[in-house]
Amino acid sequence: MIGLALESGDSTVSGTDNALLAVRDVHQQFGALMVLTGVSLAVPPGQAVGVVGPNGAGKSTLLDIVAGGRRPDAGRIYLGGTDVTAVPAGRRTRLGLGRTFQVPRPFPALTVFENALVAAVRGAGLRRRAAYQVAYGALEQTGLAARANTPARQLTLLERKRLELARALATEPSVLLLDEIAGGLSEPETDALVGTIRSVHAAGVTIVWVEHIMRALTQVVQRAVCLADGRLLFDGTPEEMLRDQHVRRAYLGGTVA
Amino acid sequence: MTMKRPGTPAPPAARPPAAGATAPVQVSRWSTAATVTTACAAVAVVLLALAPYVIGTNLTQPMVTLFLLAAMASLWNLLAGYAGMISFGQQAYLGIGAYALYLLGRAGISPFAAIPLAAAAAAVAAAGIFLILRRLSGGYFAVASWVVAECLFLYVTTQGWLGGGTGVGLQQLSSMVPVVREADTYWTALAVLVLCAGGGYLLVRSRFGLDSRATGGEPVAAAAVGVEVQRTRRLAYVLAAAGFGAIGAMLIISGLYIDPASVFNINYSADMLFMVVIGGLGTIEGPLIGALILFAAQQVFAQYGAWYLVGIGALAIAVVLLAPAGLWGMVSGRRGWSLLPVGYRVRSHRRSP
Numbered sequence: 001m002i003g004l005a006l007e008s009g010d011s012t013v014s015g016t017d018n019a020l021l022a023v024r025d026v027h028q029q030f031g032a033l034m035v036l037t038g039v040s041l042a043v044p045p046g047q048a049v050g051v052v053g054p055n056g057a058g059k060s061t062l063l064d065i066v067a068g069g070r071r072p073d074a075g076r077i078y079l080g081g082t083d084v085t086a087v088p089a090g091r092r093t094r095l096g097l098g099r100t101f102q103v104p105r106p107f108p109a110l111t112v113f114e115n116a117l118v119a120a121v122r123g124a125g126l127r128r129r130a131a132y133q134v135a136y137g138a139l140e141q142t143g144l145a146a147r148a149n150t151p152a153r154q155l156t157l158l159e160r161k162r163l164e165l166a167r168a169l170a171t172e173p174s175v176l177l178l179d180e181i182a183g184g185l186s187e188p189e190t191d192a193l194v195g196t197i198r199s200v201h202a203a204g205v206t207i208v209w210v211e212h213i214m215r216a217l218t219q220v221v222q223r224a225v226c227l228a229d230g231r232l233l234f235d236g237t238p239e240e241m242l243r244d245q246h247v248r249r250a251y252l253g254g255t256v257a
Numbered sequence: 258m259t260m261k262r263p264g265t266p267a268p269p270a271a272r273p274p275a276a277g278a279t280a281p282v283q284v285s286r287w288s289t290a291a292t293v294t295t296a297c298a299a300v301a302v303v304l305l306a307l308a309p310y311v312i313g314t315n316l317t318q319p320m321v322t323l324f325l326l327a328a329m330a331s332l333w334n335l336l337a338g339y340a341g342m343i344s345f346g347q348q349a350y351l352g353i354g355a356y357a358l359y360l361l362g363r364a365g366i367s368p369f370a371a372i373p374l375a376a377a378a379a380a381v382a383a384a385g386i387f388l389i390l391r392r393l394s395g396g397y398f399a400v401a402s403w404v405v406a407e408c409l410f411l412y413v414t415t416q417g418w419l420g421g422g423t424g425v426g427l428q429q430l431s432s433m434v435p436v437v438r439e440a441d442t443y444w445t446a447l448a449v450l451v452l453c454a455g456g457g458y459l460l461v462r463s464r465f466g467l468d469s470r471a472t473g474g475e476p477v478a479a480a481a482v483g484v485e486v487q488r489t490r491r492l493a494y495v496l497a498a499a500g501f502g503a504i505g506a507m508l509i510i511s512g513l514y515i516d517p518a519s520v521f522n523i524n525y526s527a528d529m530l531f532m533v534v535i536g537g538l539g540t541i542e543g544p545l546i547g548a549l550i551l552f553a554a555q556q557v558f559a560q561y562g563a564w565y566l567v568g569i570g571a572l573a574i575a576v577v578l579l580a581p582a583g584l585w586g587m588v589s590g591r592r593g594w595s596l597l598p599v600g601y602r603v604r605s606h607r608r609s610p
Contacts, residue, residue, distance in 0.1 A: 067481065093483040105478035107471040109539055113284075113603050118471045121464060122483035129281070136282040136603065148603040171482055 098173030123171025341473025354505025379502025424516025537583030
């Protein structure tokens with residue numbers, strides 16, 4: 001069931017035909033700093049891809065470009081074969097692209113339930129009962145149902161991370177972009193979150209997950225890519241990546257397993 | 258682009274797995290307290306409407322000021338407390354409303370009938386001015402909105418047809434029987450308050466309210482879940498401006514005269530900030546309480562001149578330090594009260610065994 005769509009830096013269309021999400025030759029520069037230099041990636045429907053790489057490799061920038069938070073200097077983003085490079089973030093969400101933020105950004109004045117409800121109403125385009133149901137379902141899925149009426153500003157870090165996930169799920173995404181959702185959590189907390197993400201993936205959601213915590217990542221993804229210095233250094237299975245010499249040198253340093 | 262999920266082959270729908278809500282979730286948007294509050298408010302409006310017959314127009318005259326203060330506070334709170342747009346320039350729309358009413362009056366339209374047109378003029382101006390302000394947020398937005406108001410002030414002072422710096426009078430109303438004019442003014446001011454506060458409340462309860470409460474707190478995340486952030490901000494700004502236009506029209510009607518230095522005055526913004534912060538930013542009840550406090554302080558202490566301002570300042574500092582959520586925010590936060598709910602409370606749900 002794993003469709004490994006490997007791509008080199010060339011700009012042929014092959015490999016993106018059946019991809020739900022495709023990144024094509026994306027370049028991004030901040031001042032004199034080249035953050036991304038010709039990154040391409042095609043993700044078939046239903047796949048879970050882990051994106052790893054050292055700090056400053058461009059992972060979060062790539063995710064932000066895919067989500068529509070930033071327009072790349074060059075390159076295209078395709079969602080379901082449609083070029084969405086010029087489509088703003090909100091409309092990409094309505095097209096089925098959900099995201100979480102690395103530093104949680106709850107709506108502080110809203111309750112936990114209302115946070116998910118905004119996403120169900122605006123992201124998934126639902127009304128009234130249907131929206132309530134999806135929003136509450138997202139809270140149940142992420143273990144936040146008991147906190148439904150709590151103002152989001154009162155949440156702990158773990159709960160904020162869960163709310164990020166709940167809000168993204170309430171938009172009913174077909175592609176879910178996760179940005180270091182396990183960062184800063186204890187091991188049992190990470191395991192609980194991994195369980196939730198696994199069930200989301202099992203329900204058919206395509207996942208692109210930027211993460212440093214390999215233990216969490218390897219429990220979910222079938223495919224791992226490594227970014228280093230703005231380039232795609234590796235693309236393969238997580239097991240292969242952990243053995244890869246280039247990846248170890250650039251990122252793992254031979255100590256992390 | 259209306260399709261939800263693009264692409265072939267269509268991915269399986271991303272439904273929450275079976276663990277998700279099978280029993281329908283009950284969501285409550287109202288309460289007994291809210292029924293009682295709205296009933297009391299309706300009775301209060303009726304009693305206030307009867308006041309000119311009962312206590313005479315001499316005593317109702319100051320009430321016009323109270324109504325307009327409360328309306329201004331409600332609108333400013335709609336912008337700052339819900340949509341996250343702190344503005345020091347809403348006096349621009351007071352001025353536009355007042356001068357629009359003057360021009361409409363010169364064109365032969367009855368001042369009371371012209372109030373909706375003055376509100377519309379302010380809304381149209383706001384839609385244009387928003388194009389300048391829309392990229393700004395926070396303190397930059399606040400200062401830029403003030404600059405816009407100052408520019409309008411300077412423009413009007415140089416324009417002879419608008420009376421220049423000396424201002425303009427409303428001659429049509431001067432010929433009315435004073436007691437009738439005062440009663441009409443009172444009722445219209447009451448209507449403006451009901452529309453601004455009541456309309457604002459309904460707006461915050463609507464889906465636009467959900468959008469604006471999300472946008473005000475976290476615009477980036479709001480955009481990421483699909484909220485049209487700029488459209489939400491523009492709608493809040495334009496609707497608030499319409500209300501300020503109506504209030505500005507009432508300022509010239511109640512005073513029979515307006516001059517640019519008094520109507521384009523940042524003191525209005527300071528008063529709005531004071532009322533909303535004292536009462537409770539981002540609550541429906543707070544601005545009304547803040548308006549009562551400011552009005553009472555004006556009536557009782559305004560004769561002490563500078564000391565009045567010192568007292569107002571000290572009160573503001575005390576509230577910000579001791580009750581940062583405002584007086585109503587402190588009470589409602591501690592007791593979980595909401596007389597006029599705007600949110601969505603989950604009432605019952607299936608408990609996991």
